[in-house]
Amino acid sequence: MAAWDKRDDMLVHGQDPFNAEPVPTALYGHDLTPVDAFYTRNHGKVPLADPEQWRLVVDGLVGTALRLCLDDLRTGFEPRSLVATLQCAGNRRAEMAAVREIVGEDPWQRCATSTARWVGVALTDVLAAAGVGPAARHVAFGAPDVSSLAHPPQTYGASIPLSKATGPEVLLAWEMNDQPLPAVHGAPVRVVVPGYIGARSVKWVDHVSVRSEPSDNYFQATAYRILPPQVDPACAAPGNGISLGPVALNCEILQPGDDDRVSAGPVSIGGYAFAGDDRTVARVDVSVDRGRTWQQATLRPQSGPWAWRLWTATVEVSCGPVTALARAWDSTGALQPESSAALWNPKGYANNSWPHVDFWAD
Numbered sequence: 001m002a003a004w005d006k007r008d009d010m011l012v013h014g015q016d017p018f019n020a021e022p023v024p025t026a027l028y029g030h031d032l033t034p035v036d037a038f039y040t041r042n043h044g045k046v047p048l049a050d051p052e053q054w055r056l057v058v059d060g061l062v063g064t065a066l067r068l069c070l071d072d073l074r075t076g077f078e079p080r081s082l083v084a085t086l087q088c089a090g091n092r093r094a095e096m097a098a099v100r101e102i103v104g105e106d107p108w109q110r111c112a113t114s115t116a117r118w119v120g121v122a123l124t125d126v127l128a129a130a131g132v133g134p135a136a137r138h139v140a141f142g143a144p145d146v147s148s149l150a151h152p153p154q155t156y157g158a159s160i161p162l163s164k165a166t167g168p169e170v171l172l173a174w175e176m177n178d179q180p181l182p183a184v185h186g187a188p189v190r191v192v193v194p195g196y197i198g199a200r201s202v203k204w205v206d207h208v209s210v211r212s213e214p215s216d217n218y219f220q221a222t223a224y225r226i227l228p229p230q231v232d233p234a235c236a237a238p239g240n241g242i243s244l245g246p247v248a249l250n251c252e253i254l255q256p257g258d259d260d261r262v263s264a265g266p267v268s269i270g271g272y273a274f275a276g277d278d279r280t281v282a283r284v285d286v287s288v289d290r291g292r293t294w295q296q297a298t299l300r301p302q303s304g305p306w307a308w309r310l311w312t313a314t315v316e317v318s319c320g321p322v323t324a325l326a327r328a329w330d331s332t333g334a335l336q337p338e339s340s341a342a343l344w345n346p347k348g349y350a351n352n353s354w355p356h357v358d359f360w361a362d
């Protein structure tokens, strides 16, 4: 086992903070990602909270501030369960870093994304219990883990617009794939914001604050923003760049893998596709002739409106090197952009260009 009970074959980008993604073969074919394969992204040391001691403070622009223990959450509100995909904004950064260097960020490959069934309560029910004031526009989340990626070091935080926070899908969750939330994934309670970049799903959440403005935490105000290419991220100030919320339409190929050898003839190609927030994946196409012709993939049934779409296509390949490309379309008719060069940004976020694998057919 790797650290935090993860599979031995995880691609570990760093031990402290612990950052790891599964290999494509560990993601492939599972509607729900086994917990030991689920990617994990951390910005500081994993806090080991005692569930008995844990309290959630709900304050800010509310009628009545709340201080809830785990039992209050479990017994005071209707339990909810849903399948949601988390996707890191840095997913697929390695490919973008090959276009032009990206300094100080982990080179995530294809698998900084995973899907689980989450159980908890709806944030909106807790907000309703506190009573949201008329000036409220955003809901901020705080956590105890300290990150020295901020200068000076800061605890992790994020916020989402109130309009998202009051959707029934946003959870305060304590269970993941029928198990209590493991420490590395946010025990005892984390936020799950389906359809938004993973960074907004704050782990070890201990503070929910209703505000008129977005959070001024470093990870909301300064990081997780698309900066113009000429900007040095070390000089970025709060509010610079485009703040990331909903996940951009994306897809990846998980099988075959790069450098695999397959038999010439019909070959099964498969992967995931995901469209954030209120968009859905409408179609995935595959090409083995560099995009001259495309073949439509079969979408597997979706495990719920907030889950990825797994897909497969059988294509004919002849002997020799093969490059397979994929591209997804969403429910608005939008297509993924073709090249990661066009998307390059200094922190390497939101690479949603057409994925490709290079393999060999004998």
Ligand SMILES: Nc1nc2c(c(=O)[nH]1)N[C@H]1C(S)=C(S)[C@@H](COP(=O)(O)O)O[C@H]1N2
Residues within 6 Å of the ligand: 038, 039, 040, 041, 042, 043, 044, 086, 087, 088, 089, 143, 144, 145, 156, 157, 184, 185, 186, 197, 198, 199, 200, 201, 202, 203, 204, 205
């Ligand atoms: N408290 C806290 N929450 C956090 C983070 C963190 O470092 N600290 N990382 C965020 C990021 S960037 C991502 S992509 C997801 C990853 O969740 P996971 O580790 O359960 O996969 O958690 C988010 N929530």
Ligand SMILES: [Mo]
Residues within 6 Å of the ligand: 041, 087, 088, 089, 090, 197, 198, 199
């Ligand atoms: Mo992330």
